[in-house]
Amino acid sequence: MAILSVNAGSSSLKFSIHPLRDGEVQASLLTGSIQGLEPGGTPDMGWTLNGRRGRRSLEASATSFAAALAGLRELLDSETGIPAIDAVSHRVVHGGRDFRDSVIVTDDILARLSRLDSLAPLHQPHNVAGIRAFREAFPTLPQIACFDTAFHADLPAVASRFALPRAMHDDGVRRYGFHGLSYQYIMGTLQRHSPRASGRVLMAHLGNGASLCAAVDGRSQATTMGFSALDGLMMGTRSGTLDAGVLLYLMEQGWDHDRLQSLLYRQSGLLGVSGISADMRRLRADAGAAAREAVELFTYRIVREAGAMAACIGGLDLIAFSGGIGEHDATLRADVCAALGWMGVRVDGARNAAATGGAVQRIDSDGSSIEVWVVPTDEGRVAAQAAAALIAAR
Template identity: 60%
Template sequence: MAILAVNAGSSSLKFSVHVRGPQGMRAGVLVGAFTGLQPDGQPVLSWSYEGQKHEEVLLVAARQSLWLAALARLQTLLNASLHLPPIAAVAHRVVHGGTRFTSSVRVTDKVMEALEELISLAPLHQPANLAGIRAFAQAFAGVPQVACFDTAFHAHMPELHQRFALPEALHQQGMRRYGFHGLSYQFIMGQLQQHSDRAQGRVLMAHLGNGASVCAAVQGRSVATSMGYSALDGLMMGTRSGTLDPGVVLELMAQGWSHDRIESLLYKQSGLLGVSGLSADMRALHASNTPQAQLAVDLFVHRLVRESGAMVACMQGLDVLAFSGGIGEHDAVIRAQAVQQLHWLGLRLDEQANTQARGDAVVAIHAPDSAVPVWVVPTDEGRVAAQEAADLLNLS
C-alpha cells in the first residue's frame, strides 16, 4: 500500500509516494515536482527514485492543458517499472481548514463546498489546493482523496492565543488566529521528540522559507504562532509583508487603492522582494552588494528575532530551538545571525556544525555551553499528510 502526497500550487505540483514501514510512514520513495505549470509556462518535471535524480521537459500536446499533461505524466511514472505498490489514497496539503476542519478529512462534495468558502482567507494557496483535489479525483478515479490542513496543528491553541480584540459577533464569524505550516510543525515536533528529551518542554520552531512563521509548542502541542487569520501575519516572507499596522491598509484605501491592488501588494510585492527591489530569493540577496538587499536580509532576521521573543514570552521560557524550511535548513548565515541576537536566552552555536548543516539530516548545531539546544530539522510535510491519510482510512 502506498500513499501519494501532493501539494498543488498555482504554477507547480509537488508530489511524493510514501509506503508505511514498521516504524510508521517512510520518507518518500519517489519524490518530485512539476514546475512551470502557469499559462504560457515551460513545464519541467524533476524527480528522484532510489537516489537517482531525473529531469525532463514535459511534452504537451497541442491544446492540452498543462495540468492534465502533468497528471498524465505522473500516472505514467507511477505505473512504470519502479516497483511501487498501488496508490491507496491521495493526501492533499490544504492551507486553510477554518474552524470546521481541525483534523484531516476524506473529501466529499460537501467538504469541497465548505473549503471553497475559505478561499478569501488564503487567496494565494486555497484555490490551487482545491483545483488540485478536483484534478486528482478525476485522474485517479475511485481513489480516496484526503485533505490535510495546515491549520489543524494549531486548532487547540489556548483561547487567549486565538482571540483578536474584536467584537464577539466578528469572533463568531471566524475572525481569529488560526496559524499555518501545521503539517511542517507536526513533522518537526515528531523528529525533535525522537532526538531530544527536552522536546517535551518548551519548543520554538522556525519554519523559514518563501512562507515563514514561528511556532511555540509545549508538550508537543501548539500554544502560539506568528501567523494568524491569514498567511500574511507575523514574519517577513519572500513576497508577503508579515505583520502590518492596519492603519497602512486604511490609508491605502483612502488613497483609492482597490481590494485587488492591496491584496497583490501584501501577498506578491512585499517582503524580501519589496524591500530589496531585487528578489524574493534569499540566496540572491546574499550575493548582492546593494544596500537594499542587505536591508532586506537584516529586516528578515529582525522580524524573526522579534517574533521569537514573543513566542518565548508566551511559553515563559525556552528548552529547544529548531530551524526548518528552505531558509532554515540551508542558510547558515541567517541561523547564526538569529541565534546571536537571541544570545540573551543562553543560546550558543557550534560554528562548524552550523556551517556544515545542509538540510539533509536532523543535526544539532549548538555549542557544548549553550543553555538551549539548537537543531536543524529538514521538514517533510508529505510524509505527515500520507500518515494522516493512512490513519484516517485505516490503511495498513
C-alpha cells in the same frame, strides 16, 4: 499500501510516494515536482527514485494539471518497484473553523474549502484545484485533505482571539496558524532526538512563507501567523504583520481590494524591500545596500517575534530551524541565535556551517543553555500518515 502525497501550487505540483510498513508511513520512495504549470508555461517533471534522478518535458495543455497528471501517471506506470497507490493525500493550507482534522474529500467539503480562498489566495485555490484534478484522474482512490491549520486547532483561547467584537470571533474571525504539517513533522522528529522536546520549544519554518510556533509538551501554544497566511514574519513576497492603519490610508488614496491583495501577498517582503528578488540566496550574493537591508529586516523580524514567542511560554529549552532558508542559511541561524544570546543561546560555528539541510543536526555549542537544531521538514510524510490512518479507520 502506499500513499501518494501531493502539494498543488499555482505553477507547480510537488509529489512523493510513501510506503507503509506495519501501519507506519515510511520515508518517501519517490519524490518529485512538476514545474511550469502556469498559463503559457512549459511543463517539466523531475524526480528521484531510490537515489536515481530523472527528468522529462511534458506536453503543454490548456489545463495545467492535465499535463501534470498525465506525466505523473506515465511515470507511475513505467517505473518498476513503485507499489500500488491506495490513497492521495493533499496539503491544504486553510481548514477554517470547520476542519480540525484530515478528512476524506467529498463534493460538499470541496465547496466549503473553496469559500476560504480569500484567506490564503496564494495557496487555497490551487490546493482545491489540485484535489479536483486528482479526483478526476484517479476516480477510484480516496482523496484526503490534510490541513496546515490543524496543528494549531487547540491554541489557548487567549492566543487565538483578536481584540474585535465577540460576534466576529464567533463567526470565525480568529487566529488559525499555519505550517502545521511542517510543525507536526518537526515536533515528532525532535521528540525522537531530544528529551527537551517535551519542554518549551520554538520552531522556525523559514522559507518563501515563514512563521514561528511556540510549543509546550508538543502542543502549539502561540504562532505568528493568524487569520490568514499573511500575518507575522516578513516573507518572500508577503509583508507579514502590518499596521492596519496603512491599509486604511491606502484605501483613502483609492486602492481597491485587488490592488491591496497584490501588494500584501505578491509585492512586499524580501522582494519589496530589496527591489531585487524574493530569493534569499540571490540577496546574500548581492553587495548592494537594498539587498542587505532586506536581509537585515527579515532577521530582525524573526528575532522580535522569537522574543514574543518565548515570553508566551516562559522561556525556551530548544530552538529548531526548518524550511528552505532555515535549513540552508547558516548565516541567518547564527545571526538570529546571536541576537537571542541574552537567553543563553550559543551556536557552535563549525556545527552550524556543516548543517546544510541534509539531515537532522544539533548546532548549539557545549555551553549553550538552549539546544539548537536544524530539522529538514517533510510535510508529505505527515499528510501520508494522516491519510493512512483515515483509510485504516474506514
